[in-house]
Amino acid sequence: MDKKLLIVGNWKMHLSVHQSSLLVHRLGERIAHHRDVEVVIAPSMLALQPLSVEIDRRRFRLAAQDAFYKDEGPCTGEVSFAMLGDLVHYAIVGHSWRRLNAGDTLDVVRDKVQAAIRNGIAPIICIGETKQERDAGEAKQVIHDQLTTALMNLTSKDIENVVLTYEPVWAISTADGIIAKPHDAESMISYMRSQVQELYGERAAKNMRVLYGGSVNEHDVRSYLELPEVDGVLVGAASLNYHQFAEIVRVAHQLQTERK
Ligand code: 13P
Numbered sequence: 368m369d370k371k372l373l374i375v376g377n378w379k380m381h382l383s384v385h386q387s388s389l390l391v392h393r394l395g396e397r398i399a400h401h402r403d404v405e406v407v408i409a410p411s412m413l414a415l416q417p418l419s420v421e422i423d424r425r426r427f428r429l430a431a432q433d434a435f436y437k438d439e440g441p442c443t444g445e446v447s448f449a450m451l452g453d454l455v456h457y458a459i460v461g462h463s464w465r466r467l468n469a470g471d472t473l474d475v476v477r478d479k480v481q482a483a484i485r486n487g488i489a490p491i492i493c494i495g496e497t498k499q500e501r502d503a504g505e506a507k508q509v510i511h512d513q514l515t516t517a518l519m520n521l522t523s524k525d526i527e528n529v530v531l532t533y534e535p536v537w538a539i540s541t542a543d544g545i546i547a548k549p550h551d552a553e554s555m556i557s558y559m560r561s562q563v564q565e566l567y568g569e570r571a572a573k574n575m576r577v578l579y580g581g582s583v584n585e586h587d588v589r590s591y592l593e594l595p596e597v598d599g600v601l602v603g604a605a606s607l608n609y610h611q612f613a614e615i616v617r618v619a620h621q622l623q624t625e626r627k
Pocket residue numbers: 377462538539540541580581582583601602603604605
């Protein structure tokens with residue numbers, strides 16, 4: 368596989384602007400520029416602007432954690448993808464926390480994906496089932512519904528910029544602390560690719576970058592990254608610790624080097 372591995376740190380609602388600058392500085396001291404690994408940081412909305420001047424853009428790219436689906440208007444308190452166009456390469460869309468707590472319905476996620484693409488931002492779309500849905504045997508149906516609505520009305524050109532993430536909601540650190548086995552991740556990600564193939568053909572499915580977005584740390588990340596279906600990871604808690612996140616990037620680079 369000659370795709371770069373994509374390692375995304377989702378800082379969620381943590382760190383002040385000052386703490387964010389400090390963390391980026393520490394990461395800069397520990398993470399080298401690798402041609403085979405792309406490192407993306409998703410700080411709070413407030414920290415995006417200062418970090419965009421502080422980061423070494425050869426080594427790090429920025430992602431928003433969310434944005435609003437309209438480009439402008441009376442939407443008080445919102446920030447649009449149009450406003451973020453100059454600052455970020457990526458935006459996380461449909462993170463499970465937002466789907467469950469902030470009104471990101473299937474249709475809202477679809478509109479946000481389209482707004483991101485319209486403004487030249489690559490959406491990192493999170494897709495995954497809750498524990499209840501999994502226990503009820505509905506996991507594939509949920510993934511099918513989330514994936515097909517999120518990708519609705521996109522052209523095959525648009526699709527080239529989309530990144531998907533399988534985020535088993537039951538396997539993130541804020542949930543029950545259960546870990547998804549690499550095998551679980553692989554079979555769901557294969558299923559996601561088969562859906563993309565049905566909608567956009569074999570080439571799109573093969574080229575699509577699909578990340579694993581359940582909990583990982585520096586010790587177990589290799590077992591996910593070495594799966595042929597997995598093109599990277601969306602890291603939560605471990606991305607707030609510079610030792611752990613730098614180590615995750617190092618493991619990714621080592622794996623790529625071994626593959627050559
Ligand atoms: P944790 O790595 O904290 O489990 O979070 C995963 C996640 O939600 C990434 O966006």
